[in-house]
Amino acid sequence: MSTLRALAKAQALAAGVAQPVATVRHLHLAERPLVLVPLAMAGEAHAPLAALVGTAPDDARLLVVPQPRNRDQRFRFVAELAGIVLPYLDGFRGVSEAVPVDRGRDVRYRYVDAPQLLVPNPAGVIFLRLLGRSTRFRRPDGEYPVHPAVPLLGRWLTFFAERAEHPGSSALVALTDALTLHWATGQSAVEDLHLPALLGWVDPPAGRSGAEAAARAEDPRVCPPAGPATDPEFDNTVLAPAMAGYAASADDPAARRVAYAELERVLRGQLTPTWELMWRGVGLLRALPPGARVAGRWDGDRDAFTGHAEHLDAGGGPQPRRDGAVAAAVRLHRLERALTSYAVQRAYDDPLVMAEHRLTGEAFVGDVTLADPGRVDDSGKRPVLRPRIQVVTTEPVRVPVGATLWSTARPAQKAKVVFLTPAADGKTEVVLELSGGMGRGLTAPPGTVPEAGERLCLTTLSDAFLPVGAFPAAEETPWTHGGPPVRAADGTPPEVDGDPAEEWT
Template sequence: MSTLTALARAQALAAGVAQPIATVRHLHLSQRPLVFVPLTMAGEANAPLAALVGTDPDHPKLLIVAQPRNRDQRFAFAAELASILVAYVDGHCGVSETVDGGRGKDPRQRYLDAPQILVPNPAGISFVRLFGRSTRFRRTDGDYPVHPSVPLLGRWLTFFAERAEHPGSSALLAMTEALTLHWATGQSAMEDQNLAALLGWLDPPPGLTGPQAAARAEDPATWPPAGPVTDPGFDNERLAPAIAAYQAALDDEGARLLAYAELERLLRDQLEPTWRLMWRGVAKLRELTPGARVEGRWVADRDAFTGYAEYVQSGESYPQPRRDGAVAAAQRLDRLERAQASYAAQRAYDDPLVMADHRLTGEAFAGVVTMAKPDRVDDTGKRPVLRPRIMVLAEDPVALAPGAAVYSPARSAQKATVVFVTPTDGSRTEVVLELSGGMGRSLTAPPGSVPEVGERVTYTTLNDTYRPGAALPTREETPWTHGGPPPEYTPSEQDAAEDWS
């Protein structure tokens, strides 16, 4: 937890209402997201029990598994979920645009939009990941075949789960994480995972404070858990008898229909409060203006979606393997690390509140330009180059050493190198910076490319420029220390084996 977030939590507790920790929205929010609220059977690893799913707040689709231990019913649930989710995904595969392939490559196509799935909490993302893994390897022929849509559902769920690991992606979002990215409550991070309590702090009912609303939200009779795990009291007192009644009525069609209707009612009552909370959360997020760099990150999601959709549509795609090989795992880790660094820089560039956190840690400083020499030329090399210098009277303690590279959100393409750091009286510091880049190739700086005297500036070590990937061996060159080149992957019967199968 950062210093400013800790302060905001203390202020929230004193004020009785959540406090903002962002001035803009740092994630993309689709005009038509798919909200998915799953429930699982207690004591059965990732066995689906029910789900509310849909894009219309007033007309959710209820899916249930009357007997979660029954394999056929579980995969019938998966097929019904596939009919909704895959259709939603396919609805984004219509209109595309032509974009530059870059680096001498041919132009390529990219869909104009991409699907977005919203779940209540990180446990919902875990359900998506595990349910995707347990369905994407299923066979549609041979012994125990499943509907052809089931493995396709699993592949798409795995795609969304993998995008959720990518910093800055908005393809699959947990509502609790999306809200706590922008507001701080007066309760613990663990308590923030209760969506009802979290929204109690953010938007308490009239006449109640945040703590009072959060305390009411802890009553599972009024606000059932947001899943995927159900409340033990509900399991023992209501769900177990209803499932037993359904099981006992299998030989009597009339009694079975009545028992099924009772199960539907019970499970709908458990899911609908969370469904309403999800759309309240969506409305709360829509109150914020998206950050300037959010659209660029959504473009990356659209690129990833387009690429995977084309791979699936080719008809030759295999389901993603259960485990990456050594090189693939290293490449994935490298991509995630670079994405995390870029995401941190972009959030700070978009939001002064986020940048303030980095100012407190010494990764950034802000101040006013007191001197500027925009026409300074460095002629010590083979040819003269434009190297303006400015002096900034920083309001923050500056712990950077001479030679450190810093960047300004206002001129992100320009690099500044720390030349001198001179503390003055009080807490202010004079920092001399030498500028390079973002000024063209001539020896005269274009107007506005060099900060002027009196201009307020911010500089940070965070950098959003392109970072090349690590130099890793190819798959065929996997060193013997990491098992050597892995065999060509082909799906097998063992891939589908799960503890809960």
């Protein structure tokens, strides 16, 4: 936990309400997100029990699995879920836009918008990932056939689960993560995973403190769990009798309809409070202005959505159960680059996030006292524009002479530290030589060089392009990592050792 977040948590506990740790919203919120609140059956490995799905507060559709141990009913549930999710995804595939590539010499196309899935918590993301894994390899023919939409939905759910691992992605968002990214509560990080308690701190009801609202939310009779896990007392006293009544009515159609209606009633009662909390949380996030670089990260989600849609349209196969050595290394490298870029972008967008880096010495704020915008360096083969400015700061400057800094106001401009002069009054004078972001001439355009009196935030963090690492092709996998993948005569990859091999798979 960072120093400022720890302080914000202490202040939240003292004030009785969550404290903001961001001034802008660091994620994209779609105009019409698909909210999905799942429930799983306790004691059965990844057995879906019910889900409440919809794109508006008054557009909730309940899906129920009366007997979660019955695989036919489970896949029927997935087919019904596909009947909601797939049309929602197809609704974003109508209009494309041209995107310049190769410095404008060519173009590529991507969809103008992309879908967004919202679940209550990280456990909901895991639920969708496992549901995708258990369905994307199913076949609509042969033994144990399923509806053709089942494997297609499995591939899309796997896509969203993989995007959820990508730092800065907004394709699949756990609401508890989104809220804790912007507010600090007076409870532990584990307690923040409980959506009712978290919202009790962020938006407590009138006349109650955040601690009182969170304590009330811990009572499952008042605030049912946000899923996918259910409350054990509910399982034993309400759900089990309702499921037993449904099972006992197998020979009586009228009794079965009554039993199914009872199951729907009790499960809707468990899901509706979370459904309402989801939209309440969305409203709180939507009230925050988006950060300047949020749109750029959403462009990455649109690119990924377009790429996966084109892969499916071309008849591409499902995602592998396990990445090969090279694919795993490439994926890890891509996630590391995205994490670095995401941290820098958040700091550039938000002074509260940048404050953390000021505490660690990675940034400081100062006032420009002197500026020489017309300085030219003619020591090389040709003269180049190299203005210099002097910045005076009261904060510690923990960078050496020769270090390169960037200004949050002009991220394309480098500032090289030329002199560091501590003053007797606790201030530090920093002389910087500027390069970049001023055109190619010997005269700086207005506004490209900071003027005297301007306040700057200078940091060692850079949002510059990060080069992609070099990796061998899959067929050139080193022997230390298993060697090249061996394929069957028909070109299909072999099964990976350790994968489940049940008869019905």
